[in-house]
Amino acid sequence: MKPASPSKKPQRQLYLEIADKVLDIIESRRLEPHDPVPSEGELAKLFGVSRMTSKLALERLAEQGVVYRLPRRGTFLAGKRETAGTLAGAPEKPAPDDRESGRRIALIVPHLSDYTSRIIAAVEHEARRHGCDLILKISKDKDDEDRCLQTLVDGGIDGLVLFPQGRKTCSDQVLRLKLQQVPIVIIDRIFREVQIDCVYHDHFQGSYQMAKYLIEKGHRDIGYTSNATENITSREERYQGYIQALLDHGIPVKTEYIHFRGVPCDPSRINECDPEQRQFIGGNPLMTAVMCGDDHIAISTLFTALHMNVPVPDKLSIVGFSDIQLSALTPIPLTTVRQDTDRLARSSVELLMKRMNRSKEKQLTVKIQTEIIERKSVAVRGDSL
Missing domain, CATH: 3.40.50.2300 (Response regulator)
Known part of the structure; x- marks a missing residue:
C-alpha cells in the first residue's frame, strides 16, 4: 500500500486525522480485543507523517479507551469489540497504570565526569521512582547532541533531560523540539534568549x-x-x-x-x-x-x-x-x-513529569541552592571579621 498524503494542517488536526484512520484500520481488519494495533513507526510509514504525530494519535485513542499501551510491548485494542464509531464514542478507559507507568525518558550529558556521574545516578533513581525507564546518551559535540535528540524523538521518547554542550545560545534542534511541544528540561544551563524549562544551580x-x-x-x-x-x-x-x-x-x-x-x-x-x-x-x-x-x-x-x-x-x-x-x-x-545533584535531579524529573502529563503551566526556571564545604585549604588572616 502506498503511503497516503494527508493534507497539511495544524499538528492537532493532523494527529486527530491519523487517529480516525487507525479506527478505520481496526474496523477493516476486524481486530479483536487485545489484538495489536499498528505501532507508531508503522503508522508513520503508512501515512507519511512523523512518529510524534502517530504517537499523539495513539495517545488520543488511549485516552478515549479505544486502545491500551504496554511498555516495550506495543499498542492493543481495548474492551469488547464494537464498530469503530462505538469505540470512539463511549469507551472504557484503560487502567491508569497502562498509561502512566513504563514511560521512557532520556538524559543527555556532554561528558562523563565525577559531577555528571552523580547527576546520572540521581536522575536514574528519580526516573525509577516515577515508574520510568531511563535512556542515557553521552554527546560527543554539538552536532552529536542534535543527532541524539532527533534519534530519541524519532524513537518515541516520552521526555528529555538535557545537559547541553557549551553553547553560546540555545540550539536550533532544541528550539524545534520546543515548538513541537516535546517535553524537555534543560539542566545546569540557562538560555536567556528563549523561554524553556530549566533547572540549574544558583x-x-x-x-x-x-x-x-x-x-x-x-x-x-x-x-x-x-x-x-x-x-x-x-x-x-x-x-x-x-x-x-x-x-x-x-x-x-x-x-x-x-x-x-x-x-x-x-x-x-x-x-x-x-x-x-x-x-x-x-x-x-x-x-x-x-x-x-x-x-x-x-x-x-x-x-x-x-x-x-x-x-x-x-x-x-x-x-x-x-x-x-x-x-x-x-x-x-x-x-x-x-x-546538590540529588535536588537537581529531583527537580528536573518532577518538572519533566509535569510536561509529560500535559501541564499548561508557563516555562519554569528552578534554581538549586549551593553550600560551602569547609576543609583545609583556607587560612584565617589577622583582620578576620
Whole structure:
C-alpha cells in the first residue's frame, strides 16, 4: 500500500486525522480485543507523517479507551469489540497504570565526569521512582547532541533531560523540539534568549557566598581564575558573584587578580605544574586567596602552588566550585562550593513529569541552592571579621 498524503494542517488536526484512520484500520481488519494495533513507526510509514504525530494519535485513542499501551510491548485494542464509531464514542478507559507507568525518558550529558556521574545516578533513581525507564546518551559535540535528540524523538521518547554542550545560545534542534511541544528540561544551563524549562544551580549566589566567606576569614587580596566564560551562563554567574561580593564589601576589583585561561584546564594533568597558573600565582605575590571557577582548576592551582613551594593555605588560600570527589583527597583537602545533584535531579524529573502529563503551566526556571564545604585549604588572616 502506498503511503497516503494527508493534507497539511495544524499538528492537532493532523494527529486527530491519523487517529480516525487507525479506527478505520481496526474496523477493516476486524481486530479483536487485545489484538495489536499498528505501532507508531508503522503508522508513520503508512501515512507519511512523523512518529510524534502517530504517537499523539495513539495517545488520543488511549485516552478515549479505544486502545491500551504496554511498555516495550506495543499498542492493543481495548474492551469488547464494537464498530469503530462505538469505540470512539463511549469507551472504557484503560487502567491508569497502562498509561502512566513504563514511560521512557532520556538524559543527555556532554561528558562523563565525577559531577555528571552523580547527576546520572540521581536522575536514574528519580526516573525509577516515577515508574520510568531511563535512556542515557553521552554527546560527543554539538552536532552529536542534535543527532541524539532527533534519534530519541524519532524513537518515541516520552521526555528529555538535557545537559547541553557549551553553547553560546540555545540550539536550533532544541528550539524545534520546543515548538513541537516535546517535553524537555534543560539542566545546569540557562538560555536567556528563549523561554524553556530549566533547572540549574544558583552559581551566582554560590560564588558570592564563597567570596564573602573568604572576606570574613580576613582576606582582601582575593583573585579569580577560570576557564574562558564563552557565554556559558554557569561560568559567567560564578565570575559575577565574585565581583559583586567584592563591590558589596568595599574591596577594589584588581584586574591583575583576574585570570581567564587561554587553554582549558586539562583534568588529566591537574597534578602537574600548570604554566598558566604558575604565571598567575607568580605575578601576584600579594594575593592571599584565589577563587577558582571549578574544582579541576582549583586542584591544578593547588598542585602548581605546591610545585612553586608556595605554602597552601598559609601563604595562599585556594577554593573551588562543584565539590567533586577528588577535592577531598588532595594533599590539602579543598574548601569548595557543593552543588546538590540529588535536588537537581529531583527537580528536573518532577518538572519533566509535569510536561509529560500535559501541564499548561508557563516555562519554569528552578534554581538549586549551593553550600560551602569547609576543609583545609583556607587560612584565617589577622583582620578576620
